[in-house]
Amino acid sequence: MVEDSGRFDALLQEDRTFPPSEAFKTQANISDPNIYEEAKRDPEAFWAKFAEELDWFKKWDTVLEWNPPHAKWFIGGKLNVSYNCIDRHLTTSRRNKAALVWEGEPGDRRVYTYWDLYREVCQFANGLKSLGVKKGDRVTIYLPMVPELPIAMLACARIGAVHSVVFGGFSAESLRDRINDSESKILITADGGYRRGGIVPLKQNADDSLKNADGQGNGAPSIEKVVVLRRTESADDKMVNGRDIWWHDLMQGQPLTCEPEQMDSEDMLYLLYTSGTTGKPKGIVHTTAGYLLGTYATFKWIFDIKENDTYWCTADIGWVTGHSYIVYGPLANGATSVMYEGSPDFPERDRFWDIVAKYGVTILYTAPTAIRTFMRWGESYPQKHDLTSLRLLGSVGEPINPEAWMWYHEYIGGGNCPVVDTWWQTETGSILIAPLPGITTLKPGSATRAFPGIEAEILDDQGNSVGPGGGGYLTIKKPWPSMLRTIYGDEERYVEQYWSRYPDIYFTADGAKLDDDGDFWLLGRVDDVINVSGHRIGTMEVESALVDNPKVAEAACIGKSHEIKGQAVVAFVTLKDSVAISDAIITELKAHVATKIGAMARPDDIIFAAELPKTRSGKIMRRLLRDVAEGRALGDTTTLADPAVVDSLKEQYGEEE
Numbered sequence: 114m115v116e117d118s119g120r121f122d123a124l125l126q127e128d129r130t131f132p133p134s135e136a137f138k139t140q141a142n143i144s145d146p147n148i149y150e151e152a153k154r155d156p157e158a159f160w161a162k163f164a165e166e167l168d169w170f171k172k173w174d175t176v177l178e179w180n181p182p183h184a185k186w187f188i189g190g191k192l193n194v195s196y197n198c199i200d201r202h203l204t205t206s207r208r209n210k211a212a213l214v215w216e217g218e219p220g221d222r223r224v225y226t227y228w229d230l231y232r233e234v235c236q237f238a239n240g241l242k243s244l245g246v247k248k249g250d251r252v253t254i255y256l257p258m259v260p261e262l263p264i265a266m267l268a269c270a271r272i273g274a275v276h277s278v279v280f281g282g283f284s285a286e287s288l289r290d291r292i293n294d295s296e297s298k299i300l301i302t303a304d305g306g307y308r309r310g311g312i313v314p315l316k317q318n319a320d321d322s323l324k325n326a327d328g329q330g331n332g333a334p335s336i337e338k339v340v341v342l343r344r345t346e347s348a349d350d351k352m353v354n355g356r357d358i359w360w361h362d363l364m365q366g367q368p369l370t371c372e373p374e375q376m377d378s379e380d381m382l383y384l385l386y387t388s389g390t391t392g393k394p395k396g397i398v399h400t401t402a403g404y405l406l407g408t409y410a411t412f413k414w415i416f417d418i419k420e421n422d423t424y425w426c427t428a429d430i431g432w433v434t435g436h437s438y439i440v441y442g443p444l445a446n447g448a449t450s451v452m453y454e455g456s457p458d459f460p461e462r463d464r465f466w467d468i469v470a471k472y473g474v475t476i477l478y479t480a481p482t483a484i485r486t487f488m489r490w491g492e493s494y495p496q497k498h499d500l501t502s503l504r505l506l507g508s509v510g511e512p513i514n515p516e517a518w519m520w521y522h523e524y525i526g527g528g529n530c531p532v533v534d535t536w537w538q539t540e541t542g543s544i545l546i547a548p549l550p551g552i553t554t555l556k557p558g559s560a561t562r563a564f565p566g567i568e569a570e571i572l573d574d575q576g577n578s579v580g581p582g583g584g585g586y587l588t589i590k591k592p593w594p595s596m597l598r599t600i601y602g603d604e605e606r607y608v609e610q611y612w613s614r615y616p617d618i619y620f621t622a623d624g625a626k627l628d629d630d631g632d633f634w635l636l637g638r639v640d641d642v643i644n645v646s647g648h649r650i651g652t653m654e655v656e657s658a659l660v661d662n663p664k665v666a667e668a669a670c671i672g673k674s675h676e677i678k679g680q681a682v683v684a685f686v687t688l689k690d691s692v693a694i695s696d697a698i699i700t701e702l703k704a705h706v707a708t709k710i711g712a713m714a715r716p717d718d719i720i721f722a723a724e725l726p727k728t729r730s731g732k733i734m735r736r737l738l739r740d741v742a743e744g745r746a747l748g749d750t751t752t753l754a755d756p757a758v759v760d761s762l763k764e765q766y767g768e769e770e
């Protein structure tokens with residue numbers, strides 16, 4: 114059963130409520146509470162009505178075909194996502210409206226109007242075509258947070274190619290695995306990106322990823338061409354003849370228009386890799402119409418977007434939040450979306466507030482881990498800037514603790530901006546549980562209720578629905594338009610992972626409780642996924658990275674609560690007999706994980722054990738390890754855990770796990 118109920122007991126004492134103000138309600142995009150009932154009565158009709166707001170080359174014949182666990186939405190429809198995000202705004206007053214307002218970390222700025230975006234996307238789409246990219250081909254994108262990233266994504270969407278964006282913080286090896294799993298034909302990267310005053314060597318990583326792990330040969334044989342954006346001028350001597358081509362050379366002379374491909378509703382739009390319970394990341398498959406509709410509708414209602422809003426989501430586009438709420442949701446709504454390349458503390462700890470004030474940001478969407486960091490830095494940083502342009506705040510990525518919610522509300526929102534806590538996953542494509550700010554009474558720490566048309570339910574171990582006051586596993590009972598369609602190349606895992614815990618019901622792998630009003634309180638993952646600063650990390654991935662080091666015999670990882678990051682990775686390691694424990698080994702192993710996966714997976718603590726505690730059937734007793742790491746059973750364990758103590762705990766816990 115869900116383990117983290119201690120957190121919920123604390124949450125239960127949280128009884129502050131924030132009903133929407135009359136002023137907000139009056140102007141809200143949706144303020145009629147009956148919408149929930151209406152959508153519940155006929156979810157298909159609800160979604161079909163919303164889908165009328167998209168532009169179709171051909172309308173659909175059937176709204177939904179549900180052969181569990183396979184859903185098809187808007188069958189027979191033809192449309193193009195880049196057309197919906199760009200072209201359809203060009204015949205309106207949005208033609209010269211800012212689509213992307215971008216700021217680089219060094220302070221350089223660029224603004225793209227919808228018309229600018231149209232030209233750049235068309236030219237890049239033509240460039241991709243000239244490299245032989247066709248509908249259905251996969252393109253891996255490994256770029257920093259620069260405008261060329263959404264441009265490349267939209268160009269893929271325009272010609273029907275499937276993009277797979279890999280977060281710039283991932284290592285060469287992680288990039289190689291993702292390229293090979295998707296069998297991408299093209300890799301788009303940059304010489305580097307700016308981060309905290311330094312340069313992230315993307316081209317170097319990309320080059321390494323295209324070799325084998327030993328640095329030799331061809332590690333990613335599907336790649337034909339590498340397109341390189343010049344951003345930091347740090348790799349001008351690293352271009353590989355015949356394989357690499359500069360972005361600016363590719364764009365040279367490309368026609369200014371490119372006919373959008375007429376895609377079927379169910380054609381694949383993109384792949385995005387995310388961590389699961391095995392060592393191998395899952396390529397989550399999203400398709401065209403349903404995904405576009407999900408991001409369009411949730412963005413419009415949850416963020417209450419208006420024509421003159423300036424909206425800023427601080428996520429990286431390498432994660433799903435950036436896909437859905439920097440690129441697709443905002444642009445489909447014709448919004449102005451702000452993008453920032455770098456870190457929040459460069460050059461000073463007030464960079465975010467500087468950006469909010471400079472561009473007059475009205476809607477800000479960020480993560481609890483960032484909010485907790487700002488809390489620690491202190492109010493003086495936001496107080497240096499005029500933040501009165503803000504009118505709505507959002508949170509995503511992990512449960513937000515009430516203190517962080519209150520601080521965000523008070524010091525960033527000036528006490529009068531609704532805070533929408535949005536629960537969703539890479540797999541769900543768009544937000545499924547969140548307040549509608551013109552309707553919902555907010556509670557600090559609760560994501561409140563399911564979006565209209567979404568049927569979320571908490572089930573116990575036996576599959577019974579839990580009532581108010583109860584806790585269990587969060588599930589989604591009916592298919593929704595933006596749901597994942599499968600795991601790329603691994604249908605079996607798709608069924609196993611999401612649809613076998615409860616037959617024909619989507620299993621989220623999150624624990625949750627319902628309060629007496631029927632509002633949802635999320636409690637975190639119940640599987641072997643750790644959420645570090647809102648980034649999903651599979652314990653198995655870190656474990657395989659560790660055992661890859663020749664000094665390690667065995668490793669087990671767990672997540673430990675962390676004041677700022679939410680969770681931190683703790684690794685229990687058994688070294689090979691001949692290897693002595695030392696500080697140098699701790700440093701080496703931490704660095705090894707960062708090299709294998711990426712810096713965000715680096716363990717905070719490494720605890721050596723002569724033996725890992727296991728059940729007789731050989732299963733590692735993670736609960737015991739979690740207790741050890743949290744200091745629940747052992748007191749302070751920042752130093753090495755005593756194997757004898759672990760042994761005695763092993764007995765104490767017996768075969769429980």
Ligand code: WTA
Pocket residue numbers: 387432433434508509510511512513534535536537538539540560621622623635636637638644647648649
């Ligand atoms: C967690 C990010 C509580 C959750 C959009 C989920 C949250 C995982 C929230 C998905 C929230 C995300 N409250 N938990 N508002 N938002 N989560 O795929 O555990 O990177 O399963 O998608 O993040 O992470 P992912």
